[in-house]
Amino acid sequence: GDSVTQMQGQVTLSEDDFLFINCTYSTTWYPTLFWYVQYPGEGPQLLLKVTTANNKGISRGFEATYDKGTTSFHLQKASVQESDSAVYYCVLGEGNMGYKLTFGTGTSLLVDP
Amino acid sequence: EAAVTQSPRNKVTVTGGNVTLSCRQTNSHNYMYWYRQDTGHGLRLIHYSYGAGNLQIGDVPDGYKATRTTQEDFFLLLELASPSQTSLYFCASSSGQGNERLFFGHGTKLSVL
Numbered sequence: 001g002d003s004v005t006q007m008q009g010q011v012t013l014s015e016d017d018f019l020f021i022n023c024t025y026s027t028t029w030y031p032t033l034f035w036y037v038q039y040p041g042e043g044p045q046l047l048l049k050v051t052t053a054n055n056k057g058i059s060r061g062f063e064a065t066y067d068k069g070t071t072s073f074h075l076q077k078a079s080v081q082e083s084d085s086a087v088y089y090c091v092l093g094e095g096n097m098g099y100k101l102t103f104g105t106g107t108s109l110l111v112d113p
Numbered sequence: 114e115a116a117v118t119q120s121p122r123n124k125v126t127v128t129g130g131n132v133t134l135s136c137r138q139t140n141s142h143n144y145m146y147w148y149r150q151d152t153g154h155g156l157r158l159i160h161y162s163y164g165a166g167n168l169q170i171g172d173v174p175d176g177y178k179a180t181r182t183t184q185e186d187f188f189l190l191l192e193l194a195s196p197s198q199t200s201l202y203f204c205a206s207s208s209g210q211g212n213e214r215l216f217f218g219h220g221t222k223l224s225v226l
Contacts, residue, residue, distance in 0.1 A: 006155075036215075041219070042217075042219060042220075043117075043203050043205070043217025043218055043219055043220055044156070044203070044215075044217050045216075045217065046214045046215070049214070089155060089156070100158070100161070101158075101215065103148075103155040103156040103157070104155055105153060105154060105155040106155050
């Protein structure tokens with residue numbers, strides 16, 4: 001079945017640092033890849049969606065792309081702020097069952113002021 | 114913004130107890146989902162539904178039943194709760210039209226003693 005591997009469990013940065021989070025995926029179908037963000041006390045919410053390899057998704061200063069050759073996708077931001085502290089999930093949408101999502105284990109980002 | 118409401122927000126029960134978690138969405142979405150969130154596992158899909166009376170099995174269904182009584186209401190039932198079911202439970206909804214955005218509730222924290 002489909003799977004997503006998110007290796008970075010916790011990342012600590014200072015304000016204005018560069019953020020890069022990477023995931024790998026496995027699927028037999030054409031993937032749609034998402035990044036969801038979860039703030040304390042809330043449910044996850046969609047941050048970005050990428051439907052085409054090597055095309056960027058951009059939202060709130062975050063960028064995401066995926067590479068079919070290496071089956072990896074990543075999230076980056078040039079300059080993080082304290083308000084970006086949250087848990088970030090990479091998520092794989094199944095090509096022929098678009099309503100079923102597979103979540104990674106999450107990366108907890110802490111940004112020190 | 115789509116609205117998904119879960120109740121209760123917190124629940125404590127004993128081993129062998131009977132628990133029902135409720136979810137209501139007012140977005141006219143077809144798809145509704147129950148996830149559990151655990152440290153080191155991210156979000157895992159328990160059950161989902163694409164309409165009233167429909168139920169589909171997710172990835173971790175053992176020990177859980179679910180029922181979709183109306184388009185708006187989706188319930189998760191634990192008939193013989195066990196400590197391993199202590200978790201944070203999220204309900205979500207989506208239009209389901211192929212890799213569409215999930216809208217999550219705020220979660221229900223369940224403790225089984």
